Amino acid sequence: xxxxxxxxxxxxxxxxxxxxxxxxxxxxxxxxxxxxxxxxxxxxxxxxxxxxxxxxxxxxxxxxxxxxxxxxxxxxxxxxxxxxxxxxxxxxxxxxxxxxxxxxxxxxxxxxxxxxxxxxxxxxxxxxxxxxxxxxxxxxxxxxxxxxxxxxxxxxxxxxxxxxxxxxxxxxxxxxxxxxxxxxxxxxxxxxxxxxxxxxxxxxxxxxxxxxxxxxxxxxxx
Amino acid sequence: xxxxxxxxxxxxxxxxxxxxxxxxxxxxxxxxxxxxxxxxxxxxxxxxxxxxxxxxxxxxxxxxxxxxxxxxxxxxxxxxxxxxxxxxxxxxxxxxxxxxxxxxxxxxxxxxxxxxxxxxxxxxxxxxxxxxxxxxxxxxxxxxxxxxxxxxxxxxxxxxxxxxxxxxxxxxxxxxxxxxxxxxxxxxxxxxxxxxxxxxxxxxxxxxxxxxxxxxxxxxxxxxxxxxxxxxxxxxxxxxxxxxxxxxxxxxxxxxxxxx
Numbered sequence: 001x002x003x004x005x006x007x008x009x010x011x012x013x014x015x016x017x018x019x020x021x022x023x024x025x026x027x028x029x030x031x032x033x034x035x036x037x038x039x040x041x042x043x044x045x046x047x048x049x050x051x052x053x054x055x056x057x058x059x060x061x062x063x064x065x066x067x068x069x070x071x072x073x074x075x076x077x078x079x080x081x082x083x084x085x086x087x088x089x090x091x092x093x094x095x096x097x098x099x100x101x102x103x104x105x106x107x108x109x110x111x112x113x114x115x116x117x118x119x120x121x122x123x124x125x126x127x128x129x130x131x132x133x134x135x136x137x138x139x140x141x142x143x144x145x146x147x148x149x150x151x152x153x154x155x156x157x158x159x160x161x162x163x164x165x166x167x168x169x170x171x172x173x174x175x176x177x178x179x180x181x182x183x184x185x186x187x188x189x190x191x192x193x194x195x196x197x198x199x200x201x202x203x204x205x206x207x208x209x210x211x212x213x214x215x216x217x218x219x220x221x222x
Numbered sequence: 223x224x225x226x227x228x229x230x231x232x233x234x235x236x237x238x239x240x241x242x243x244x245x246x247x248x249x250x251x252x253x254x255x256x257x258x259x260x261x262x263x264x265x266x267x268x269x270x271x272x273x274x275x276x277x278x279x280x281x282x283x284x285x286x287x288x289x290x291x292x293x294x295x296x297x298x299x300x301x302x303x304x305x306x307x308x309x310x311x312x313x314x315x316x317x318x319x320x321x322x323x324x325x326x327x328x329x330x331x332x333x334x335x336x337x338x339x340x341x342x343x344x345x346x347x348x349x350x351x352x353x354x355x356x357x358x359x360x361x362x363x364x365x366x367x368x369x370x371x372x373x374x375x376x377x378x379x380x381x382x383x384x385x386x387x388x389x390x391x392x393x394x395x396x397x398x399x400x401x402x403x404x405x406x407x408x409x410x411x412x413x414x415x416x417x418x419x420x421x422x423x424x425x426x427x428x429x430x431x432x433x434x435x436x437x438x439x440x441x442x443x444x445x446x447x448x449x450x451x452x453x454x455x456x457x458x459x460x461x462x463x464x465x466x467x468x469x470x471x472x473x474x475x476x477x478x479x480x481x482x
Contacts, residue, residue: 066344067337068481080345087334091266093273102269105262106338108255108346131273 017042018155018186019064019081024073026059033059034207036073041155043184046177048195048202055207057190058086061159064188080108081155086163088144092133096126096143100150109151120146137164145169149176156180156187162196170196256348260356263339267360281322282368288314289376300381307380308441311390312397312434314376315369319398320426322365323405324419326357331413331479340480350473358406358469366398382445389444389454393437396457400433401426403461403468410475414482433460 017040025035033056041047049057062068064075065083090099100117104110121128124142132140141164148156156177162170177187178200187202195202271278292310296302330336343350370391377387408425412418440453 062337065337065341067340083337083341085334085337087332087337089334089338091270091333091335092329093270094266098266098269102262102266103338105258105265106342108259108342110258 017076018079019188020076020078021064022074022076024063024075025071026056026063027071028056028059032071035071038073041186041188043154043186044181045186046181046200046202047188047205049188049190049205049207050192051207057207058159060207061085061157061188061190065157077155079154081157082148082153083157084144084148084159084161086159088140090132090140090143093131095129096121096132096135097128099132099143100146103147104151107147107151109147112151116150117146120150138166138169141165142169142172145173148180152180152183152185154185156185156189158187158189160191161189162191162193167196171198174199256346256352259342259346259348260352263353263356264360266335267357267364271360271364277322278364278368281318281365282372284321285314285318285369286372286376288317290379293379303380304382304445307377307382308386308390308438308445311373311377311380311441312394312438315373315394315398316401316430316434318369319365319401320405320423320430321419323361323402323409324422326361326406326409327413327476327479328409328418336413336476336480340477350477351469354406354410354472354476355465355469358403358472361406362399362402365402366395369398370394382441385447386441386445389450390441392454393440393450393457396454396461397433397437400457400460400464401430403464404429407468407471407475410472410479413476413479433457436460 019041021037021039023035024037026033037060049060051057059068061083062085063070064077065081066075066077067083089103091102094102097114097117100121101114104112104117118128124139126135126139126143132143135143141161145158145161145165161173165173174196175198178198180187181200189202289311292306293303296306327336330339339353340350342348343353373391373394374387377390382390405422405426408422409418411425412421415421436453436456440450440457443450443453
């Protein structure tokens with residue numbers, strides 16, 4: 001296992017890693033945000049990226065998902081992943097069910113049955129038809145996280161998943177994450193808050209100008 | 223990079239047994255893998271528009287208002303109206319279509335839906351241009367449909383004969399598709415910027431001029447009893463070129479919009 005922050009010399013793929021990052025550098029408007037980063041996410045590994053506002057957590061997650069071209073370096077993502085961003089990709093005028101159905105169809109998970117979606121919505125007593133604009137922020141967040149469990153994918157990239165989520169929602173996410181990791185998945189999330197109780201232990205990473213370091217190392221230096 | 227090839231392989235294998243699989247749905251998974259993706263893009267657009275019928279009415283209403291105010295402000299003389307009719311109808315239709323398309327990608331970019339489209343295109347191997355083309359096709363139905371539906375009524379005001387009306391409708395159907403394609407590219411370029419609707423107008427109007435010229439000429443010709451085939455063919459040629467080029471350009475613009 002490589003140490004975050006250290007440049008990975010190996011990781012030529014084929015090692016079973018769900019995500020391999022080599023000498024990755026993140027930039028915004030010509031300014032280096034972080035890096036070079038090198039790491040491999042092996043099955044069962046969970047990472048919690050932390051850092052002050054504007055340190056490039058979202059940029060890192062978007063780069064890993066393939067939405068941003070890295071300024072330098074390479075991201076290898078040999079498995080399908082879910083990237084759930086800070087914004088909720090929901091159509092305001094459509095109901096919860098239509099939104100989930102369309103999202104899953106778009107993402108190539110059309111095999112998930114309607115019954116599964118209905119069951120999920122019933123479980124959270126979310127209205128099926130009411131326009132999503134009338135739902136609360138927490139309810140919308142739950143909807144945005146729904147694909148994680150409805151259609152399993154080995155890698156989760158979550159940007160601020162606990163935002164506006166109530167206690168039951170956090171507990172659900174913790175449980176889902178534990179099952180995901182136990183099932184050989186990996187996850188990388190960013191969050192300002194401490195992880196909720198019951199959430200599987202995550203390696204804390206501190207994202208800063210000198211790359212990602214273990215938060216413990218930062219604390220020791222301070 | 224061999225990424226795309228490898229991405230496809232585990233898609234079936236990694237699904238957890240927890241996932242509920244409905245046999246009826248499995249059949250359409252066996253169809254081209256990207257059919258559900260494109261259908262979802264088109265359906266979302268369609269359902270959203272149907273939930274807000276006011277917007278559709280407003281596009282038709284705009285067309286009617288502009289086209290109906292002209293005869294009132296001109297000399298009420300059939301010869302003048304006949305002369306100006308085709309041009310006025312085309313300008314009104316063009317503005318109505320552009321108005322409808324100016325903010326095409328604005329909400330999608332803000333809500334992160336475009337991110338999911340880009341990710342889906344990479345994961346399912348669907349070219350983003352096809353996704354953009356699906357959006358354009360639905361947008362054309364939504365923007366041009368209401369205008370085409372009320373055009374015969376408005377054409378009455380200008381005393382267009384049956385042949386001219388037929389040519390007007392055919393020309394508008396072709397021309398509005400070109401306009402939607404051009405405006406979608408402009409909307410993709412301006413996505414996420416303030417004043418996107420205005421920018422879209424500014425970018426599209428110069429390029430829309432040929433459509434306007436040939437569209438109005440066709441109606442004039444039909445009114446004078448001359449064949450309008452040449453003008454309509456030119457509009458068709460423009461549509462063919464736009465249908466090929468615009469989705470690719472739109473996809474490039476959207477990709478850079480999601481990178482921001």
